[in-house]
Amino acid sequence: MTANRWRRFADWDARPLRQDRFAREDPAKGFQAMASPADPAPGLAVAEGRVTVMDGVAEADFDLIDRFIARYHLDPAVAAEAMAIPSLDLARMLVDLNVPRADLVRLARGLTPARLAEVVGHLSALEIAFAYGKMRARRSPGNQAHVTNAKDDPLQLAADAAVAVGLGFDEIETTQRVARNAWSNALACAVGASVGRWGTLFQCSSEEAEELQIAMRGFTSYAETVSVYGSEGAFIDGDDTPWSKAFLASAYASRGVKMRATSGAGSELLMGFHQSQSLLYLEARCLCLQRAMGVQGTQNGGIDGAPVTMSVPGGGRELMAENLIAVWLDLECASGNDARPTESELRVGAKIMPYLMAGSDLICSGMGSILKYDNSFNPSLINGEELEDYLVLQRDYEADGGLTPLSEDRASGLRERALAAVAAVLGELGLARPTPAMLASVAAASGSAETDSYTPGDASRISESIRTRGITVIDAIRALATRGFTEEAENLLAMVRLRLSGDALQTSALVRDGRVLSAINDPNEYLGPGTGYRLTPERRAEIVEIRDVLDEREVLRSQAMVEKVEARRAAYSSLGPAKAGQGGPEVVVGISPAFGTKLFRTLAGEGVSVMLRAVVQGIRDGGGTPRVVRMRHTADTSFLGLSAAHLSGSGIGIGLQAKGTAVIHRAGRLPHHNLELFSNAPITTLDHYRRLGENAAALAQGGDPEPVVVPTRGEAMGARFHAEVALIYAIETALCSEGAAPEEVAVEFQEVP
Secondary structure, eight states: OOTTSOTHHHHHHTSGGGGOOOOOOBGGGTBOSSOOTTSOOOOEEEETTEEEEETTEEGGGOOHHHHHHHHHTOOHHHHHHHHHSOHHHHHHHHTOTTSOHHHHHHHHTTOOHHHHHHHHTTSOHHHHHHHHHHHOSBSSOOOEEEOOOTTOOHHHHHHHHHHHHHTTOSEEEEOOSSGGGHHHHHHHHHHHTTSSOSOOEEEEOOOHHHHHHHHHTTSOSEEEEEEOOSSHHHHHHTTOOHHHHHHHHHHHHHTTOEEEEEOOTTHHHHHTOOTTOOHHHHHHHHHHHHHHHTOSEEEESSGGGHHHHTTSTTHHHHHHHHHHHHHHTTOEEEEOOOBOOOSOHHHHHHHHHHHHHHOOSBSOEEEESSOGGGOTTOOBSSOTTTHHHHHHHHHHHTOOOSOOOOOHHHHHHHHHHHHHHHHHHHHHTTSOOOOHHHHHHHHHOSSGGGOOSOOHHHHHHHHHHHHHHTOOHHHHHHHHHHTTOHHHHHHHHHHHHHHHHOGGGSTTOEEETTEEEOTTTSBOOOOSTTOSOOOOHHHHHHHHOOSSOOOHHHHHHHHHTTHHHHHHHEEEEEEEEOOOOOSSSEEEEEEOTTBTTTBOBOTTSOBHHHHHHHHHHHHHHTTOEEEEEEOSSOOOHHHHHHHHHHHSTTSEEEEEOTTSOEEEEETTSOTTOOSEEEOOGGGOOHHHHHHHHHHHHHHHTTOOOOOOOOOOOOOOHHHHHHHHHHHHHHHHHHTOOTTOOOEEEEEEEOSOO
């Protein structure tokens, strides 16, 4: 750091944001969020029901993506009408409450990728969020969790899956640190997800062929790792074609496995096949491909490419815009928010808020229900460390983010039951025999660094045995039933029945309370205030029930804990109405109505008598004469001090609230124009109060002392204490009586604290 450098930059250098790296906009190198000069102009020509030109490319020059989109996405019956509508008009229709979602979905079938990208490019971030809330397929929002750990430990996987289900996640997804551990992970999560309730869909992300085999054995109920790309080079590099991906999607659907495809801005840039086109245009091609493949939904919004996308100017807006295209195309949208694109908690919160406000079929395509280091997909936008913050965001905005707060007792009960269940299955099937010490280790652990359980090598041996022995979900169900886990066996069997019925294959399908909700029977019909999804009183009651919620009873209980101790420290005796002083270095200390009678502890945790003793001692040390008066007409700090000053022989008074706020006041000044103020009671020390008394005594004798300042480090005192402050002040004001005379109080300090 140079000598002349402004040190604020050094402060900024220490912030987490400085760990992020940003890219300069460079369309030629693919670093352009939207509207690159290399993006084609929208256009379409159809002859005899056949697309002959699309976005400036003649049919003879179509690449494999153009060919697939032209053949299977574009509907010639609506294309001419849709493409004739100017882009700005279409953009306005997206945010027009008088244009139903169904009308816009119909038009989307006739729009080319370039036109879709051009339309959403007209919208601001606010307008995109609004349009997204209108256009998402299912009315009720949902959420998805990542359940993984660094050891691929099946015990921890089962316990964490059960907690994720208890939190209300509609889907959970696992993957593994060691590729061959997929079977063990799948079995563990399937068993854990059966604890507490049935209906949480489950996926094991693995190599595509093996993932399909795991699904065929019945362990999983959905898949979303069928990746598509927006440039031909990226597709070829991925060893696939749109046709093979469509075939794989059909294979899943034929066995009752719900399936989404995956895409997201930045993937082509990371793979080196960006064609100098914008991230949004390439993603629009991906989404048209997915609709053409016949999949019911998409996992998009950056996904693994989110960090590079958000390094570009407008990258966050682009991620929102591609999600909007997805729902406009009538795809269920698991709207990104899985990869963590930043080290800045401010940017993390900003990224999640539009989806929490607008709602989404699945707000996260994988929120880390586990700790960052245990997330085998890499850290999610929100992980186990921040999960409670998300629960509070739901409460703050009365927005349903798909989750429900979970009490400690409930979470522990779910973990213990899941551990017992998975241990029973492992033992019954001869796969492993976990010891009581291993189970206890996992039950209390926040993450795998705290467990003494299975290693990745142990998991590999369990996994290989499951694979080679042909163990299926039916074997797991039978094992649960044999060992007495009847409820879990029934829950897991219900998921098999769901596979057979195929109900989960409906667009945007999830299971709530044993019933499939989808875009068919729970359609999003938002048309302005009073329509669309609204919290029911029952759902609101669930969302607001977070931890650390205070009420007056809790505050009084906390105060009562020190009441007996305070009774030994000081005794307060009323001497009748207080009279004005007659000169001299007198300082009147005006205490609040509940001081020492109903309130006994300051916000700093000190007894009120201890605080008062320090003030009185300071007055005496400064050569003043203290006098204590209880105010009955007010509890306001400023008026306590001003009223005390009017009674003081010197015209100097101190106002002292039970919670610890204090002022020095002078008679005749405006109420809130005090001489000194201690507003941050939680960090005010006894030494501060003593010095406050000294200064008041100096002022009473005509001095001009240096004001006492309570230093802060920028703490958010309001967030920590304002709820308690308001409740305490309500107790104080309830004891006030308008016009009541101040009361002279004799204070006898007894036991020294």
